[in-house]
Amino acid sequence: MFEEIWTEKYRPKKLEEMAGQNEIVNRLESFVKKRSLPHCLFAGPAGTGKTTAALCIARELFGENFKSNFLELNASDERGIDTIRTKVKDFARTRAIGDSFKIIYLDEADALTRDAQQALRRTMENFADTCRFILAANYSSKIILPIQSRCAVFRFSRLTKKEATEYLKKIQKAEKLKIDEKSLGLIFDISEGDMRKAINILQTAAISSKKITTKIILQTAGKAEPRQISDMLNLALKGKFTEARKILVDLLFEKGLSGEDIIKQIHKQIFSLQIPDKKKMELITKTGEYEFRLTEGSNELIQLEALLAQLGLIKS
Ligand SMILES: Nc1ncnc2c1ncn2[C@@H]1O[C@H](COP(=O)(O)OP(=O)(O)OP(=O)(O)O)[C@@H](O)[C@H]1O
Ligand SMILES: [Mg+2]
Numbered sequence: 299m300f301e302e303i304w305t306e307k308y309r310p311k312k313l314e315e316m317a318g319q320n321e322i323v324n325r326l327e328s329f330v331k332k333r334s335l336p337h338c339l340f341a342g343p344a345g346t347g348k349t350t351a352a353l354c355i356a357r358e359l360f361g362e363n364f365k366s367n368f369l370e371l372n373a374s375d376e377r378g379i380d381t382i383r384t385k386v387k388d389f390a391r392t393r394a395i396g397d398s399f400k401i402i403y404l405d406e407a408d409a410l411t412r413d414a415q416q417a418l419r420r421t422m423e424n425f426a427d428t429c430r431f432i433l434a435a436n437y438s439s440k441i442i443l444p445i446q447s448r449c450a451v452f453r454f455s456r457l458t459k460k461e462a463t464e465y466l467k468k469i470q471k472a473e474k475l476k477i478d479e480k481s482l483g484l485i486f487d488i489s490e491g492d493m494r495k496a497i498n499i500l501q502t503a504a505i506s507s508k509k510i511t512t513k514i515i516l517q518t519a520g521k522a523e524p525r526q527i528s529d530m531l532n533l534a535l536k537g538k539f540t541e542a543r544k545i546l547v548d549l550l551f552e553k554g555l556s557g558e559d560i561i562k563q564i565h566k567q568i569f570s571l572q573i574p575d576k577k578k579m580e581l582i583t584k585t586g587e588y589e590f591r592l593t594e595g596s597n598e599l600i601q602l603e604a605l606l607a608q609l610g611l612i613k614s
Contacts, residue, residue, distance in 0.1 A: 304501040305494050308469050313354045316347050317493060318461035322452045326351060330358045335399070337422060337431045339407075339446060341438035342454025345494030348434045351452075352403045355432075359401075372405040379414035383421050390425045400429050407433035408440035415442045422448065456491025459483065465493065466500055475500075476509040484512050488519050520559055522549050527560075527567045531581075534609040535573065542606045550599060557598030561589045561605075580612050 310316045313323045313330070329335045335355070340348040349370075356364040369389045371382055386402060410418060419442070422431050431449075435441055438451060457465075463482045470477055477500075485503075489496035502518040503510045516523060526545055533542035549555050568581050588605040592598060 304469060304473075305497045308465075308472075308497060309350055310347075310354060311357060313351065313358065316350065316354070317465035318457045319347055319351070319454055322351065322454065325450075325452070326355055330355060333359065333398075335359075335401070335430045337426075337449045338433070339438060339441060339449040339451045340432060340434045340454060341436070341441075341451065343436060343456055343492065345489075345492035345496075346454040346456060347493065348454055349403070349405065351454075352401070352432045352434070356401050367400045368403065369400070370403045370405065374406045374409040379410060379417045383417065386421055386425060386429070390428045393428065399427075401432060402429050403432045403434065405434045406436075408435035408437055412442055415445055419445050419448070457493055457496075458491070459486045462486045462489065462491065462493060462496055466496060469497065469500060473504060474508065475504055481510050481512050481515055484515050488515070488521060517553075520555055522553060522555055522560065522563055524563070524567060527563045528571065530606070531564065531567060531571060531609065534606040535571075535577075535612065537610040539607060539610055542609075543603060546602055546606060547599070550602070557592045557602055558589075560602060561585060561592060564605075565589070577612055581609065584608050584612075 313327050316323055340351065342348060352370075353364075353368075356368040360367045369385065371385060373382065382404070389400065389402065404418075407415075407418070422429075422445070433441065433445070433449065438446065438453070463479075463486055466477075466482055466485065469475075485496050485499050488499060499515060499519050500510070503514045506514055506518070515521075526549065530542050530545040530549075533539075533545070546560075549560055550557070565582070565585050568578055568585065571578065571581075573581075584605060588601050591601050
């Protein structure tokens with residue numbers, strides 16, 4: 299049976315349904331109430347509600363048929379600023395139905411060069427009578443100041459554990475899933491406050507069973523038990539190379555994790571190891587070195603083995 303993607307199925311339709319981002323939601327709701335909107339810049343990490351908030355505003359202002367008053371563009375898909383300008387022009391030519399302005403959502407605005415952003419700024423000014431721009435970017439610092447100063451800036455943050463798990467629980471209820479607090483916490487930890495990631499993990503885990511356990515989550519998310527990683531590190535630090543290597547081989551070839559995933563987890567675990575700070579610093583440096591080699595495409599087993607061997611040589 300075809301199953302809808304949960305991130306779409308459970309995408310909030312109203313601002314008030316959004317998880318977290320409370321201040322942003324309040325400010326945006328007051329714009330909707332007054333039916334006036336400035337140009338906006340939505341800055342923040344992936345999966346935190348930027349596109350969602352823009353869609354909610356449009357729906358609340360224009361109703362279910364908001365699509366005729368809402369244009370979504372992606373700065374890195376459209377071939378350059380000229381295509382964007384043409385599309386904006388075509389869209390802005392007709393007046394908004396039943397309302398005084400239309401909304402243009404420009405995703406990944408920080409992908410535009412400075413020159414392209416200057417051109418964008420002029421376009422924003424030319425069409426200011428008929429259109430409001432909402433620009434989205436991961437980093438506001440990559441947006442030129444003349445644009446920033448023309449926009450109301452909203453900084454989206456990663457969701458907190460409480461906000462994310464509360465939202466996941468709503469999905470759990472609707473989908474009649476069984477999941478305990480520990481598993482919800484684990485999903486949050488893996489997602490790092492990215493709600494899209496969290497919902498995707500939940501949906502993938504739910505394919506194997508309606509009763510979701512930490513084991514299923516780790517499997518579907520391609521993560522190792524944190525315990526296994528810390529065991530491996532502690533063994534390596536004690537110079538028990540052969541035993542540490544056994545765990546590594548299990549993770550790579552039995553559990554099928556990627557070298558990059560393993561090294562990311564190693565990096566995370568270092569901070570909670572019971573070793574002096576000086577050792578941690580050396581560990582971090584080494585991990586960074588080997589992470590670089592892995593991204594350059596070296597053999598995963600050889601590189602990770604070498605890292606474990608290095609750990610055994612670190613003096614306390
Ligand atoms: N604050 C939130 N509350 C509830 N669900 C959210 C929230 N943020 C994200 N989501 C979920 O994650 C999905 C992706 O969110 P959205 O498209 O808004 O992310 P984004 O911030 O635009 O990310 P990107 O930078 O990758 O474009 C949504 O469909 C929704 O299911
Ligand atoms: Mg988006």
